[in-house]
Amino acid sequence: MEKLLEVKNLEVSFQTYGGTVKAVRGVSFDLHKGETLAIVGESGSGKSVTSQSIMKLIPMPPGRITGGQILLSGDDIVPKTEKQMEKIRGKEISMIFQDPMTSLNPTMRVGTQIMEVLIKHQNMSKTDAKNRAIELLRLVGIPMPEKRVDQYPHEFSGGMRQRAMIAIALAANPKLLIADEPTTALDVTIQAQILELMKDLQNKMDTSIIFITHDLGVVANVADRVAVMYAGQIVEMGTVDEIFYDPRHPYTWGLLASMPSLENDDKADLAAIPGTPPDLTNPPKGDAFAARNKYALAIDFEEEPPMFQISETHFAKTWLLHPDAPKVEPPEAVKKRIRQLSSTFEKPVIVKEGK
Amino acid sequence: MAEKLLEIKNLKQHFNVGRPNMVKAVDGITFDIYKGETLGLVGESGCGKSTTGRTIIRLYDATDGQVLFEGEDVHGKKSAKELKKFNRKMQMIFQDPYASLNPRMTVADIIAEGIDIHGLVKSRKERMERVYELLDTVGLNKEHANRYPHEFSGGQRQRIGIARALAVDPDFIIADEPISALDVSIQAQVVNLMKKLQREKGLTYLFIAHDLSMVKYISDRIGVMYFGKLVELAPAEDLYNNPMHPYTQSLLSAIPLPDPETERSRRRKSYDPAVHNYADNEKLEMREVTPGHFVYCSEKEYNELKAKSGK
Numbered sequence: 126m127e128k129l130l131e132v133k134n135l136e137v138s139f140q141t142y143g144g145t146v147k148a149v150r151g152v153s154f155d156l157h158k159g160e161t162l163a164i165v166g167e168s169g170s171g172k173s174v175t176s177q178s179i180m181k182l183i184p185m186p187p188g189r190i191t192g193g194q195i196l197l198s199g200d201d202i203v204p205k206t207e208k209q210m211e212k213i214r215g216k217e218i219s220m221i222f223q224d225p226m227t228s229l230n231p232t233m234r235v236g237t238q239i240m241e242v243l244i245k246h247q248n249m250s251k252t253d254a255k256n257r258a259i260e261l262l263r264l265v266g267i268p269m270p271e272k273r274v275d276q277y278p279h280e281f282s283g284g285m286r287q288r289a290m291i292a293i294a295l296a297a298n299p300k301l302l303i304a305d306e307p308t309t310a311l312d313v314t315i316q317a318q319i320l321e322l323m324k325d326l327q328n329k330m331d332t333s334i335i336f337i338t339h340d341l342g343v344v345a346n347v348a349d350r351v352a353v354m355y356a357g358q359i360v361e362m363g364t365v366d367e368i369f370y371d372p373r374h375p376y377t378w379g380l381l382a383s384m385p386s387l388e389n390d391d392k393a394d395l396a397a398i399p400g401t402p403p404d405l406t407n408p409p410k411g412d413a414f415a416a417r418n419k420y421a422l423a424i425d426f427e428e429e430p431p432m433f434q435i436s437e438t439h440f441a442k443t444w445l446l447h448p449d450a451p452k453v454e455p456p457e458a459v460k461k462r463i464r465q466l467s468s469t470f471e472k473p474v475i476v477k478e479g480k
Numbered sequence: 481m482a483e484k485l486l487e488i489k490n491l492k493q494h495f496n497v498g499r500p501n502m503v504k505a506v507d508g509i510t511f512d513i514y515k516g517e518t519l520g521l522v523g524e525s526g527c528g529k530s531t532t533g534r535t536i537i538r539l540y541d542a543t544d545g546q547v548l549f550e551g552e553d554v555h556g557k558k559s560a561k562e563l564k565k566f567n568r569k570m571q572m573i574f575q576d577p578y579a580s581l582n583p584r585m586t587v588a589d590i591i592a593e594g595i596d597i598h599g600l601v602k603s604r605k606e607r608m609e610r611v612y613e614l615l616d617t618v619g620l621n622k623e624h625a626n627r628y629p630h631e632f633s634g635g636q637r638q639r640i641g642i643a644r645a646l647a648v649d650p651d652f653i654i655a656d657e658p659i660s661a662l663d664v665s666i667q668a669q670v671v672n673l674m675k676k677l678q679r680e681k682g683l684t685y686l687f688i689a690h691d692l693s694m695v696k697y698i699s700d701r702i703g704v705m706y707f708g709k710l711v712e713l714a715p716a717e718d719l720y721n722n723p724m725h726p727y728t729q730s731l732l733s734a735i736p737l738p739d740p741e742t743e744r745s746r747r748r749k750s751y752d753p754a755v756h757n758y759a760d761n762e763k764l765e766m767r768e769v770t771p772g773h774f775v776y777c778s779e780k781e782y783n784e785l786k787a788k789s790g791k
Contacts, residue, residue, distance in 0.1 A: 167663035168634075283525075312524040312690060317734040317748050339664050342693075342736030346743040365740045383668035384738055385697030394675065395697070397668035401633050462739075 129300055129333045130156040130179070135193035137171075137178050140186060144406040148174040150357035151193070156301070159327065161334040163344040163365075165380070166354035169402050172337050175354070176303045179335070180218055181210050197301070216246040219294040223306035225286035229278040235262075235289050236274030242296040261292040266322060284315035288322065295326060302327075303335045308343060320346055341384060345369060350438065353377050356403055356413035363439035370464040372455070373433075373441040373473075375420045382458040396456050412444070420445060420453050433473040436466070446473040485652060485684050486513040486536070491545035493528070493535045505531040507708035508545065510766060513652075518678065518685040520699030520716065522692055522731070528708040529688050533654045536686070537570050549652070568598055571645035575657035577637035581629040587640055588625040591615070594648040614643040618673060635666035642673065646681075654686045659694060671698055692735050696720055701772075704728045710766065714773040724775045724785055727751045756781070 137149040149171045156162050164172045177183045179195055181202065195202050197217060202210070222228040230238060239261055240254040249257065255274065262270035265288040278286055287307060294302055304323070308316040324347065327334060336347055344351055344365070351368040353361040353376065361374040372378055382396035400417040403409050409416065415425035422444050424430075433446040444450055454460065493506040506528045513519050521529045535542050538554055547554040554566055571594075574580035581590055588611045594600075601607045612622050618639040629637060638658060645653055655674070659667040671694060677683060689695050695702060696716050703713040704727065712725040723729045730751035736743060758764065762778040769775050769785045777785065 167665055313692070313734045314524060314731060314750075317736070320736070321748070340736070341664070341738035342743075345738050345740045346736040346746070369738060369740050380664060381738065383665055385693050386737070394672045395668035397672055398665040399669070401635065401666070 127158045128155050129158050129198060131194070131196040132175075132179070133194040133196070135175065135178060135195065136191045137174050137183065137188060138191050139188050141406070146405050147408060148188075148357055148405060149178065150405075150408065152354075152357070152359055153193075154352055154359060154362060156333050156335065158300075158333055159331045160349050161327065161336055161347055163336045163338060163348035163351045164354055165337075165339060165341065165344055165351060167339060167402060169356075169405070170354040171357040171405075172354050173305055176220075176305055176335055176337055179301075179303060180214055180220055181205070182220070212246075215242050215299070216297045217299055218301045218303065219297070219299040220303045220305065221287070221290050221294050221307045223309050225283060225290050225310065226278075228290060229286055231278050234275055234277055235281065239274075239289070239293050239296050242293060246297040257296070258292075261296055262289070264326070265289070265292045265295075266318075267292075283311055284318065287311060287315075287319055291319075291322065291326070295330065295332070298330060299332060301333050301335070303337070305337045306339070307336075309338070309340070316343070323347070341369075341380060353380070356408060357405055358413070358442065359440075360414065360443070361441040363436070363441075367436065367439040367466060367468075370462055371435075371439070371466050371469065372459060372462075373435055373439075373446060374443045375418050375445065375455075376414050377441075378455045378459045379417075381462065382456040386458070396458060422450060431475045432477040434470065434476045435473050436468040436470055439469070440476065441473075448472070482514045482516060484512045485515045485550065487546070487548040487551075488512070488532075488536065489546040489548070491532070491535060491547060492543045493531050493540055494543040497543065504708050506535060509705075509708075509710040511703060511710060511713055513684060513686060515651075516678075516682050516684055517700040518687055518698055520695035520702040521686060521688045521705060522690060522695050522702060523705035524690065524731075527705040529705050530656050532705070533572070533656050533686060533688050537572055537654055538566070539572075564598065568594075568648045569651045571648065571650040571653050573638070573641050573645050573653060573655040573658045576661055577634050577641055578629075578661070580641055581637055583629055586626050586628060587615075587620075587632075590629070590640060591625075591643050591647050594644065598648055600648065610647070614647055617646065617677070618643045619669075633666075634662050635669060638662060638670050639673065642670075642677070646677065650683070652684045652686070654688070656688045657690070658687075660689065660691065667694065674698065692731070693737075704731065709776060711776040712774065713766065718770075718773050722773075722789075724769060724773070724789075725777070726755055 133153050135149055135152045139146045139148055152175055166172045174183060178190060190203055236255060236258045239258040243249045243254040243257055259270045259274050262273055267273050267285060267288055281289060308319050311319060338344060348365045350364050352359045355376050361377045368377060372381060379398040383398060385395060398417055403413050411427050412425040412430050415421040424444050430442050430444045432440050432442045434440050445453060488511050490508050490510055491506055492508050495503045495505055523529045534540050536547050542555050591611050591614055592607055595607060595610060601610055611625055615621060615624055620636065620639055659670050662670060687695060687698055699716045702716050702719045703710050706727045712728045723732055730749045733749040758778055764776060764778055766774045766776050767782045770789050775785060
């Protein structure tokens, strides 16, 4: 498959009064055409900063990309100027934000906000743009688009606004769509509709999607591949089946075990991950997750773990996969999920040394 | 079954009464809450679940209906002294741990506010001891007492909110979306804490949320609300395994589960209120279809459901 996006060793930091916050610490991943990659992690894990860096939307200063490359169809966008970025944003890459209430302009008609994109990137005339805007609103499932196109955002419900946002994002047929928690503010029934809509449009337009969320249910629903982020790094990455049925990193175990399952009737305590994420002004030595990890080995507090490869597509950054590591049993709730996947290598292979 | 702690009878909460934009946020709901249980209340935003919680604790004055706490009406005329007595027994934990703590008060003052108002301690020393004890109960430590809310993370703030609610030794706590604003890994911590406190202190909870998997986990019984009405009320297991009202079925079919295979084969049901096809003269009310499982339906639907569940 064709690679649309390659992120190599991305590092982003922010200058604050308290010191430099290293929000993203060496993130690498790639994205194929028509694929959905979900990035999961808690607040402060760097998932939003990573995605905003891809669009270069992080405020600079205080933010700064301190290292790495972001290759969009082979072209590095890190050194690009603001002017050059304007040609990319909306046309090549677009973004859907979490809060549809605040990300639409309340003083502009919804139709005009869609037309803006078309007039800028497709050089359409006003009338053509308006017709296309109506078409797009119909495409995202808004009833009576001829009437709705002239309305203001406050006349739309939350789910409708998110649909309008999607219409704006897709107006110029972008190759890459970044969705930053697009359904978190919505009700479950509306969320289900929006997810269905996004999948449907992806099939029609062959767009690649980066889907940022902390809801593992949503991940299972939309993703082809999943990247789990913790403290500014990807700690595990694999296909959706590998992450849910054969997770290897203790943080992924923790996330999966801390969710109650609907089928599970037992009322035992949830396996919560103790403590809180580390302060990234001063990232801890060794494995950033060690302090919250009951499986932590002595070496975790000393040396950062290397990235191990478990299958063609499955990677995990934990010392537990080292041949010398003791064999540990994942938590009960995770053990129930585990299945033998045929693609797994016989032995994990080190692909990248930790620093 | 255990004794009733709270009886809610035909509770109504209408806003803008008499004006064209009148909203029937809660429109005649009836249910009981038993001592020591957790009742979950779920529904979409705008269905009136939060308003129900707030009306029960008298943050709003009910338009109509009764809330009986241990047999006494919460609403209606009361002397300041009687009101104070109620306020001690009923407490609330709010959704937003950022907005519900006064940023200009120290944690100790936030927690002890209720203690001071109700005069529960005699000396400053005793007051601080009580605060330390509460901090310890919710998994924070002594040193946190003199700090301000902005120095804490979301999960820690929610713990402070819980400590504040516990300060006056309540019997009943209304938790309005207590975990919605928290990260997944922190949600489990707070839920475990709430369960632990319930076991130790015999608390009764009304747990309002839209995350159905968490609600099922923590609740003994669950009520589903739709447009100001309670449409189904059943034991948690029963509601999940055998949802009877079409709205409940649609709600359950929309929850994404962390299992890729189930997700690939998911068939979502949508709910259209027109399916009921109620005639004008049909009486709609909560009817008990199987023991403990109530559905808001007409006589005809009741008979159909009854026949189906009898099989």
